Amino acid sequence: MTALTATPPAICLLLLGLASRCSGLHIPPHDAVARVARFVANQVTWASMATISSHDPVRGQPFSNAFSVSDGPLGRGSGVPYFYLTRMEVSVQDLKVNPQASLSMSLAQTDYCAQQGFDPQSPLCAHVILSGSVLQVNDTAEAEFAKKWLFWRHPEMVDWPSDHDWFFAKFNISQVWVLDYFGGVKTVTPEEYFQATPFRKHPHSG
Numbered sequence: 079m080t081a082l083t084a085t086p087p088a089i090c091l092l093l094l095g096l097a098s099r100c101s102g103l104h105i106p107p108h109d110a111v112a113r114v115a116r117f118v119a120n121q122v123t124w125a126s127m128a129t130i131s132s133h134d135p136v137r138g139q140p141f142s143n144a145f146s147v148s149d150g151p152l153g154r155g156s157g158v159p160y161f162y163l164t165r166m167e168v169s170v171q172d173l174k175v176n177p178q179a180s181l182s183m184s185l186a187q188t189d190y191c192a193q194q195g196f197d198p199q200s201p202l203c204a205h206v207i208l209s210g211s212v213l214q215v216n217d218t219a220e221a222e223f224a225k226k227w228l229f230w231r232h233p234e235m236v237d238w239p240s241d242h243d244w245f246f247a248k249f250n251i252s253q254v255w256v257l258d259y260f261g262g263v264k265t266v267t268p269e270e271y272f273q274a275t276p277f278r279k280h281p282h283s284g
């Protein structure tokens with residue numbers, strides 16, 4: 079099974095309620111920065127996306143909004159955050175004017191940080207900011223992948239109103255920023271990000 083669904087080690091079960099360091103999540107080492115980024119991008123089910131607003135009275139200013147995301151199956155994500163969007167949505171209207179955006183994802187959106195006793199602003203509560211742009215997915219096979227794994231993570235999407243002209247989109251990454259330890263933000267190129275293997279392959283480690 080995947081790291082997320084792995085059974086906590088037996089010692090954790092014994093100490094449950096006392097020890098907080100028993101999250102089922104096996105986060106990669108903090109110095110494997112690209113792996114941490116891929117891990118966070120795979121674990122979260124939603125992200126905050128800042129666009130440049132096209133709406134008065136904040137036209138031209140950053141506008142941050144929550145979006146459901148999926149990059150694929152848990153433990154085997156593609157690294158590409160996919161979205162299910164409608165042009166009726168306020169931020170999507172911004173993207174039509176300017177597709178550039180910033181996508182923020184944090185392990186605070188999982189049980190991990192609370193279980194470890196890490197405040198969401200602590201770098202130990204790993205968070206990742208993607209810079210880039212949002213593009214409609216035109217390739218049929220890629221759209222099928224996006225649909226499969228978005229609807230798997232977000233089962234109610236299948237019932238979203240059909241007259242809203244939903245489409246699949248992806249975040250086209252130009253730079254990855256990682257806060258996963260003390261000492262300031264670290265950057266990862268898209269090439270490093272996509273080459274990284276976020277999960278350990280040994281069966282015993284999940």
Ligand SMILES: *[C@@H]1O[C@H](CO)[C@@H](O)[C@H](O)[C@H]1NC(C)=O
Nearest residue numbers: 212213214215216217248250
């Ligand atoms: C899909 O097509 C639209 C319209 O031509 C274009 O703006 C967009 O960049 C394309 N998406 C990708 C991933 O190339």
Ligand SMILES: *[C@@H]1O[C@H](CO)[C@@H](O)[C@H](O)[C@H]1NC(C)=O
Nearest residue numbers: 210211213250251252253268
């Ligand atoms: C996607 O991002 C890469 C890296 O920043 C950039 O070179 C490329 O032009 C982008 N693609 C589109 C269709 O905007």
